[in-house]
């Protein structure tokens with residue numbers, strides 16, 4: 373879908389649906405409604421009757437004649453002016469875009485409200501909300517229904533001069549970041565028979581060729597030779613061989629930020645098999661990997677002046693006669709051993725190798741993203757990512773980027789008391805820690821394998837896999853992490 377930006381008088385905006393935004397503050401509302409009447413000859417009965425008064429999330433449609441180039445006017449409420457923030461703009465744009473789609477529009481014009489000083493960010497927010505809300509994973513539906521015809525173009529308009537350069541840049545940025553987010557969503561939503569370690573590696577290769585970053589793929593033989601015992605062991609129950617995907621972008625003289633993504637393309641649980649209800653969701657257990665690939669796509673297309681390395685251990689966790697068993701002991705890349713008490717705690721086994729491997733890049737920071745624990749979903753639900761780590765400044769930067777993008781993160785503690793929960797009698801560490809504090813014991817396991825670097829772990833189990841849609845995120849794979857990390861990297865020094 374094409375996103376574009378123009379300056380034009382409202383009467384001249386030509387689109388199947390023209391969306392405008394009004395505030396709830398009564399005086400402002402009356403003035404804005406009067407303006408629409410005056411400029412477009414629009415009669416807005418719902419506003420006159422008091423049924424529509426600019427409340428957040430509400431909208432009304434009227435049909436235009438005479439003075440306007442667009443046939444339909446969609447008036448969308450923004451709520452009270454002093455409560456506005458970027459997230460409210462994303463949501464308002466999403467509401468407009470979705471309503472326009474239900475009106476079978478092929479082209480939509482969004483006339484941006486007066487924005488004051490923060491126009492660049494506000495325009496990006498509008499474009500993000502509109503584009504992200506229209507995402508659908510429907511490539512396997514052969515008979516598309518009429519009302520699912522896609523919108524072809526969204527044009528963002530301002531009436532007043534002087535914002536064209538800012539607007540073009542902001543919309544261009546949003547186009548790149550939202551496309552990268554949708555790539556991450558597509559990878560996550562794709563079924564396990566389409567996305568498996570080798571095809572995930574090919575998807576990374578394609579993205580790299582398209583966007584201008586480099587990829588190195590390691591196969592099973594190379595992983596064995598390197599001593600990546602976790603990756604090899606978790607994948608050994610599957611007919612699908614593992615891959616280790618290494619991405620790199622930017623000036624190699626600088627110490628990189630390393631992004632690590634859990635790439636379990638399907639998680640049955642292995643011999644410690646999961647119940648069948650909802651197991652299909654575990655096709656999205658590579659959402660961390662998808663976020664890393666999406667971030668590389670965005671960063672490379674935006675040509676951000678950063679050096680980043682991506683590490684993705686990609687495996688399928690299956691039960692079979694060759695699968696790992698509870699009680700097995702593995703040796704990881706850094707020589708440390710782990711006892712597999714539960715084959716369903718597989719993510720940490722493969723991330724252990726990747727985190728240990730990250731040390732060789734002398735990173736300025738390492739951030740891992742993983743759909744690691746159901747316990748994190750129990751703790752925080754679907755609205756916020758769990759964050760743990762060893763560096764307050766790094767975590768503060770992620771928290772700030774999370775607030776800016778509304779891909780929020782929230783800290784959980786890594787107090788030393790939790791460490792003993794993963795003590796093993798037979799190996800250096802055990803891969804499960806019992807019933808309590810599962811998100812924390814998962815992170816403590818990872819902590820045992822990090823090098824001498826600043827590290828943050830993001831448990832995206834709740835935020836990457838949605839059971840219900842959010843304002844601009846359909847249910848299923850959310851693509852979380854792409855906007856967060858891209859924003860973080862813009863700011864990180």
Ligand code: BES
Pocket residue numbers: 639641657714716717718719743744745746747749803804805810833834837
């Ligand atoms: N991929 C799952 C975690 C998960 C669960 C993500 C639900 C998203 C939604 C992970 O591999 C797993 O199975 N974790 C176990 C760990 C346990 C065995 C210690 C879990 O959370 O139950």
Ligand code: MN
Pocket residue numbers: 639641715716717718719
């Ligand atoms: Mn699992």
Ligand code: ZN
Pocket residue numbers: 636639657716718719743744
């Ligand atoms: Zn898993």
